[in-house]
Amino acid sequence: MNTSRFHFASGNLAKLLAIPKYALSWVLAFFVPRASERWVFGSGVGVGEGALALARQLRRDRPDAPIAWLVATDAERDLAAAEGFTPIRRASRHGYWATLRAGTLVVTHGLGDVNRFGVFGGAVVQLWHGAPLKRIHLDSPVTTAVRGPAIVRGLLKRMYERGTKQVSLYIAGSVTAAERLRSAFRVAPGKVLVLGDPRDDALARQALEPALAAAARDTVAAALEAQGAPAIAQREKLVLYAPTWRDGAPDPAIPTPAEVAGLNEALAATGSRLVIRSHPLGEGEYGAAAGPRIHLFGSELARDITPLLGAFDAVITDFSSIAVDFSLLERPILWFAPDLDEYSRTRGLYEALEVTAATPIERTWAGVSELLTGVLTEATPAKRESVRAARALAARFHPHRDGNSAARVLAAIDRLGLPAAELVPPGGVFFESFYGRQVSCNPLAIDREIASREPGLARYWSVTSESQRVPAGATPLLVGGREWFAARRGAKLVVVNDWLRYSFRRAAGQTVLQTWHGTMLKHLALGRPNVSLRTRLAIRRESRRWSLMLSQNPHSTEQFRRSYAFDGEIIETGYPRDDRLARADLGGSRNPIDAQTARLALGVPDGKLVLAYAPTWRDRGTSVVDDLDVNALAAELGDDWVVVARGHTRTHAFGGYLRVDPRVIDASTHPDINDVILAADLVVTDYSSLMFDAAVAGVPLAFFVPDLASYRDSERGFTFDFEALAPGPLLERREQVVARARELSEQGNAAGWIAEHRDRYAAWRATFTPHDDGRAAARVVDRLTELGAL
Incomplete structure (x- = not known):
């Protein structure tokens, strides 16, 4: 199979040349109202991926919702129409207008899945297209690849960063995937929600209902036989080989005639067929390998392979997220990466492939052939080990296995339009320690004291990851999410130990306690040498956001006055954290x-x-x-x-x-x-x-x-x-x-x-430490109570 090749460099050049169009569209977006009931969908693979699962869910729940699907080809147009969507050419003026008017825009690969010039001001939902194993977007050096002076590369990077800010919500299948998306797109943790990947809904159901997996096998078999493959017997096993895209470079794993012969021997010995699926954006000349036991299964047979993975008894891949999807079935996964060292060096992986796989990485087709014989034979150590590794991979990447991720995503999108008071009721206490990176320090000690006195009081904790644990009875809120903003804005008391961010303004009747995070030996804020005028203004603006400060000792009190020009009340009572x-x-x-x-x-x-x-x-x-x-x-x-x-x-x-x-x-x-x-x-x-x-x-x-x-x-x-x-x-x-x-x-x-x-x-x-006697938290809460902050 040979598909058109995509290169980041050429795509980035086109992006730079389109700057005037972006600027004009940004202005126009201020004057064109969006219709909240209108939906626009698009995907880099056409009509498929998680966008299709979500659109189908939307159609089931709201049959009258206007759904437009932006397409690039006649084939995509026909598929969208068959689903009951309105197909519109992505690059046309109608595609631009549909994108500019829609209230919600759903994409899987990027803003270019819809009309990229019409996204300004819309609620963009980025589903992505699989759990990231290889580094993506701004985490990968190839993403912003373009030749030219540093100023051009810098401009391109800013354009990418600006694009990520157009997205209202990113969807992740797991905490591990969420943390990688947050890194890749440089977005606040609360912009990424772990709801499960809608593209895996059909596969998750196949894992729960074997009859659905059998139906997927029948679909694949029928498609292959329609292309001239010999009839596939019920007892024969199907193995999928799905190499990832290599950023426009040729696939290094094309087998030689000798390797094809070895594969055929292994397949014959195990009564198996090998189905080869090159990446839709990649280049793979696997035609010479095709034969009675080796078949090609290109995107012309199925644009989206994920809903059909239940057809296969095993999967061979390199760095593709298909492995993560397939792990839902807890069937053998064979890892084959002849260019592992080079790919790791140039594209980069989020972790060593050996860690992800938890099994050996094959470098040759001969090794794959040998391993195939083991994993496709029942009750062998090789098969048991491969299944164990698949289960471990699924445990890391699939917390949601009910096949209802599309429904969860749809509910999350609905919450994007809710007012703050409906997201989080006003009142309570909002805690943040070290910008949400920890649940610790003085805020944690004060939380414990408040909870012991007011067990019914709502308490919210700022966190940067779903893996962080908060005190019993408290609610964790991801930094930068809508609920996070609502809780911080509506809290009666805000307790922090570092700067407030995101243009915080203290509301009327709200108390902000700045506990800081240690007695200062080194200079800070205005006391630092060579502080610029801009920084001095920022420091003074920050300290005006605080109602009270907490101090461990007289030295700290004096330093806070000088370093932050703070003239409010300082509670010098020792440190609750101590x-x-x-x-x-x-x-x-x-x-x-x-x-x-x-x-x-x-x-x-x-x-x-x-x-x-x-x-x-x-x-x-x-x-x-x-x-x-x-x-x-x-x-x-x-x-x-x-x-x-x-x-x-x-x-x-x-x-x-x-x-x-x-x-x-x-x-x-x-x-x-x-x-x-x-x-x-x-x-x-x-x-x-x-x-x-x-x-x-x-x-x-x-x-x-x-x-x-x-x-x-x-x-x-x-x-x-x-x-x-x-x-x-x-x-x-x-x-x-x-x-x-x-x-x-x-x-x-x-x-x-x-x-x-x-x-x-x-x-x-x-x-x-003159006040640190074990009662500091009690004294702080006593004072907060006196001031009516609780």
């Missing part, structure tokens, strides 16, 4: 029950000493900070120690700590940093505010600061004389850290080790 630490301090030692609980939560083996390494982030950093080299540190400390590494929340996007040594535990995304502190025999940091929290619990501190001079004099600077007051040794080399840790283990208890720094440690606690 209440647990304060209660664990028994006056020079930690409660052993608290320490053991924390160690169990982190997975620390019994009998091991714990060195916790928790550096802060760097302003220009693009990776987790590992100046200490945690793996080398663990090796040098030896078997008596475990290194627990905790990266700053602002480095989470760069990944965690590579765990080479088994004595390293990466706790960067562990939900409670207090576990790290309470489990530690020694806390090593650089300039992180963790140093103040650790002091509340009386944990020994050491400071690994090889860049002390540059950080102090050039990058951030300090708000006090850190070198004179530090309650532990300032170290510059890893061997010094190792030596200090060994001193601690030889002392046998923290009190003896701290003796060297006893006076400075005591002064540090008196200065920076």
Whole structure:
């Protein structure tokens, strides 16, 4: 099969040349009203994919809904008409007008599935076309490929980013797929909902009802026999080979005559047929392989292969999302990628293919032939292993297996038009910690205190992923979603520990408590060196959004006044997040029950000493900070120690700590940093505010600061004389850290080790933790109650 080839480079050039059309359409959209009852659908494969499943659901639920399908060919026109839709040429003026007037636009591949110039101001729903295995859109270097100067490439990238903002709702089949879509399209988490993929509805039903899978087999068999294939016996097995598109490049897996002969032998031995399905956008010259047992099944026979996957006993693929779809059936999947290394390097994968597959990756057709014999034979280890891997893949990518994803998506689209008060009732408390990346810190401690006093009060938590757990009785809301905006706007009390974003404006009668997230050693906000006028204005605008601030100590109170020009009330009462630490301090030692609980939560083996390494982030950093080299540190400390590494929340996007040594535990995304502190025999940091929290619990501190001079004099600077007051040794080399840790283990208890720094440690606690007695959260909520914020 040979299809027309598409290249990103040529498509991107056309996009740049069309800028005047985009600009004119953007203006026109202000004057042309959209009709909320009108729907426009389109798909890169024609009439198919999840768009077709959703349109059919819409037709069943609302028979009178005007549905237009934008087409590119006469064949697509006929298919749309047969479904009862109104076919309109995508590139025509009628296609432009239909897109410009429709209230809802549904696409699977991109805005070009409809008339891309008419999308401005419409409610665009992006279904995508499978779970992303290979990197897509802005995550892939090939997406914005175009030759030319940097200014041209930059303009193209901005056009792509602007296009993603035209989409009102992205649909994902799973949390894993959702996180990849959020990354690829650079959109807020709340713009992507995990509702199941409508394109898999028919397949999910086939998994539940074998008769439907048998009907799919009959459809495939009839189509092949109509093309001249020998009649397919009921006992024969069908195997699908579906390679992915290679960005316009030729398919490297075309089999040689010798490989075809080997395939035929394997197929004959197992009583099987091989059905080859090249990607509709790709180029695959598989005609020479066709024969009595090998058949071509191109898009001319079925535009959409997913609803027919139940016909097949096994699937062979490389990087195609068909593997994820097929896993619903829990049947064998064979992974064949002769160009795995090159493809991984140039296009990129979201994870190593070996991780996705959980089975070996074949590189040759000979290997595939051998594997086929195993997986197509009943009760063989190869088949059992392949089925196990398919089930594991389905568990990751298919939380919804009822075949009703289209109905869920339709309900979500209806919610796009609801007013905020109907999405989330006004009132309650809205919590956010570290921009929703964690459910932690002072907001979490305050939440617990409020919940204990007002169990019936509505509580909403800002999160960035469906995998995050919120306190019992609270409602998680994805950042940037309509419900998230509604809850934040309508809450009586908003509790945050970092900046408010998305042009927040405090409503009348609303209280905003800014708890911040640590006593500052380093300068922040207006106190930072060389702050631009634009940043200064942004800082002052931000602090005017707050009603109250929370402070741990007098030093913080003074710094907040200066750094944020904040003249409102500051509640100086200690840190609620440290209440647990304060209660664990028994006056020079930690409660052993608290320490053991924390160690169990982190997975620390019994009998091991714990060195916790928790550096802060760097302003220009693009990776987790590992100046200490945690793996080398663990090796040098030896078997008596475990290194627990905790990266700053602002480095989470760069990944965690590579765990080479088994004595390293990466706790960067562990939900409670207090576990790290309470489990530690020694806390090593650089300039992180963790140093103040650790002091509340009386944990020994050491400071690994090889860049002390540059950080102090050039990058951030300090708000006090850190070198004179530090309650532990300032170290510059890893061997010094190792030596200090060994001193601690030889002392046998923290009190003896701290003796060297006893006076400075005591002064540090008196200065920076004078209110941290385990009752800070109660005092904060008392004050909020007095102010009528609850």
